[in-house]
Amino acid sequence: RQSASYMIGFNGQAADCPTTVHGLQSIFQEQEMTETVHDTEGHGYLATFIGKNGRLVILRVTALGLLTIDLQCCEGDNIVQVENLLNTLEEKLRSLLHGNIKRVKRLPALTRGAAVDRYWPTADGRLVEYDIDRVVYDEDSAYQNIKIMHSRQFGNILILNGDVNLAESDLPYTQAIMGRGKENYAGKEVLILGGGDGGILAEAVKLNVYIDQMVIDGCRTHMRKACGSVLDNLKGECYQVLVEDCVPVLKKYVEEGKTFDYVINDLTAVPISTAPEEDSTWEFLQLILDLSIKVLRPTGKYFTQGNSANLTETLALYEEQLGRLSCPVDFSKEVVCVPSYMELWVFYTIWKK
Amino acid sequence: RQSASYMIGFNGQAADCPTTVHGLQSIFQEQEMTETVHDTEGHGYLATFIGKNGRLVILRVTALGLLTIDLQCCEGDNIVQVENLLNTLEEKLRSLLHGNIKRVKRLPALTRGAAVDRYWPTADGRLVEYDIDRVVYDEDSAYQNIKIMHSRQFGNILILNGDVNLAESDLPYTQAIMGRGKENYAGKEVLILGGGDGGILAEAVKLNVYIDQMVIDGCRTHMRKACGSVLDNLKGECYQVLVEDCVPVLKKYVEEGKTFDYVINDLTAVPISTAPEEDSTWEFLQLILDLSIKVLRPTGKYFTQGNSANLTETLALYEEQLGRLSCPVDFSKEVVCVPSYMELWVFYTIWKK
16 A cells, blocks of 8 residues: 555657667666567567566557657655656657657656555546645545545645545635625525535525535534534534435425525536436436425525536536426526636526526 | 557555456456566566557556556557456456455546647646647747647647646636736836736736747737737737847836836746756846836836745745845735646735835
8 A cells, every 4th residue: 555656658759669679778778677578469569677676667669659668666766766767768769769759758657556645537537636745534434435635735625435525725616606706695594405514604604404424524623724613513503504314304395385595505516427317316416406496485596516617418418407397497607717626617506487 | 649558557455466466367368468477576466468459458566465457558449448358357356355455546548649748747746637639739939839739628728848828718817917906007007028928918008028929929829818819919009019038128128217017027937946056047037026126116016926836945935036136025925726727826916115
């Protein structure tokens, strides 16, 4: 678990493969690395070199002239030596191929198996490395894995089942899901679904319903820049936190005829699946949406997050669902930059027609 | 150049190495892959498997129990097959190790040698993948490489010598370097250094000095959401664009006693080097800063960008430089989220004491 490996790739156009390969071999020989040339059955040149300390280099040249060098090393290896080896290889490549290079690209090392995992891909599937330097909280509740990790720039980040949910830097998220400062919440009745991180509640509301006590527990202690002291007590002068499944609560409100000025759904992102008939999360979403609109006053507003601005199909599916509610609605949407997301995020405002 | 390779790593704790390796071998045999077991001189287990179509798997188990699987494949390989192979390996691993896994992590593929390069590391050295889908402009001027690439979410992005400079989404950058809407520019004289992307000029100013005509040319055509029509003419009713080295221009202003209400330095980020005495970019920065303060009116403000919020040493060095100007100054700073940067950025406001 403590071990790490580094991968660094070069891309260069190796016009003259045998000469290039031969030129690089001498460097590996100097490093006393053991060479194995592999038979690729006509798919270019491929050799591996094993060195001291478990160092491994994979050298590839494709028929189209792409040359890649991957260097893996283990934790405890001398990073300065590794960097020097890569510098030597790059210099040699540049001198062997002189003008004949279309692009040289060296990527930052990919660290695996470290105590702190820094890779949390975006909702649209891109590889991004966070500046996370420590794990603050890591527990499994009955519902999900709850991680709170510290980022140098974003502060503590709440990660639920591998999805970045909210960082202490992410006031723009909370503002977006509350209508971007254009709403007057004074004296209004507000129902929040989800929002266990306390961010919305801390921005001043009346009633709050969510489900995972452990999210509340972790955030109360470690996300105070987001939630303030609002999660210290489940009941305040003007708010109440229900740690319950929100569906029966919503159903009870519908039965009782209880309504709200604002419903803020911060439960979960729009599911990424594009096959709604196969995915029960879409059914769940539809159920929550329908119940929420039912408890919304005629002049009320329903705020919710959508998903990554890039997941246009997913968003289109969600908007289709909005047309199928038992009560007809209109909506507007807004694209917002949430600092810790590393991708733009869509937020919806929905109201009764 | 068209070729690509994919790397996908698993991390798992392989308590019982020989059993685990043997369990996985059968999968590679079914795939008719040729196995080579390498001698690591005591640094764990390492085997490579070569398959059809130039597919390569690197299987490693360290003494500390970290198991990594890297799969490389070439452009044109069947991605569904590759995904299935990885799924099979993950399932097998989970069943072989049952409860004995601390973490399983599968990373998005790293694509190399593609026509569109999506990896533009942050200023603090992190690996981030952009949602870039095409190259709009790619030229070398006498001063630098100028790329304009299209991102689905950020619009066109200007990349100078590999550094993300400004995207069409990045109004927060322009607002930050202009004082966040707190300044009244009406009737004021403004000097902009750099800013060849036209973003600041488009936000309404008087005079503009920059140096690389090709940046202007590329941005005029491809960054219109950032610069509007302001770069179509180098001289407007209330502004003038000088495509010149700004140092002699600044010196001339000092000689003539010409002063400005605002000086906005958008030339270049604070150099990352932490050895100012060895780095002429620090000298350049000091020269520009000194000249700029000289042409600043007593009540004037000097705005500039700093660097990544994480590069605290670099920023501290810059602030040290501010204490060494020929005219004593005070400063304030602000951390801003610039959408396309994928890292928080520091901006400075400087004024005469």
